[in-house]
Amino acid sequence: IAVIALLSALNANLYGASRMMYSLASRGEAPRWLGRTNARQVPLIAVLASVLFGFGATVLELLYPDKVLPVLLNVVGSTCLLVWTLTLVSQLILRRRAERNGTPLPFRMAGFPYLTVLALAILALIFALLLSTPETRLQFLSMAVFTAFIALCSGLARRLRRA
Structure with missing residues (x-):
């Protein structure tokens, strides 16, 4: 099974x-x-x-036993945390923009913006914990640098396509 x-x-x-x-x-x-x-x-x-x-x-x-899998797991975990963070920040920005423009929303999250801010605070605590230990610090910083690199490459590629 x-x-x-x-x-x-x-x-x-x-x-x-x-x-x-x-x-x-x-x-x-x-x-x-x-x-x-x-x-x-x-x-x-x-x-x-x-x-x-x-x-x-x-x-x-x-x-390289016990070296590759932990790195992959840490990268995946850090990336999931980053995606959740970006989702919550996007919700804060886009919900406020929709309300300001009078755009009707088919679904409204209960407890907005308090639950969103609470979730962001919990994620910030998790990020602080990741940065506090040497084993996870390198993985987290690597993920952050790699994410910034991908964002930069994506922005450059978008500009090149427009030109």
């Missing part, structure tokens, strides 16, 4: 990663060749890239 559950999770993540690459390529935010599909509309190159990354990570974990 555990093997079937793991294979199911692997399949779902493989699908999600390949579709994300396909979507980014379709919008011009990733290399175009990742957006090519076969006759059945499967982004085969994106699927293969996802599989190769998985195999590469597995081989590296076998070569």
Whole structure:
């Protein structure tokens, strides 16, 4: 049962990663060749890239036991925290903008803005804890630098497409 559950999770993540690459390529935010599909509309190159990354990570974990997996887990965890932070900040800004412009909202979060600010405060505490220990500090700072690098590259690519 555990093997079937793991294979199911692997399949779902493989699908999600390949579709994300396909979507980014379709919008011009990733290399175009990742957006090519076969006759059945499967982004085969994106699927293969996802599989190769998985195999590469597995081989590296076998070569360097207990080094690769913790790094990947920390990067994924830090990235999830960053996504939540950006989502909450976006909600604060966009909800206030919608209310100022009189835009009707189909769904209103209860306790706004207090619960949003509370969630941001909890995330700030988590970030402070990550920065307080040497093991997680490097992972967190690496994620922050890498995220800034991706944002910079994305902004430059957007400017180049407009020009």
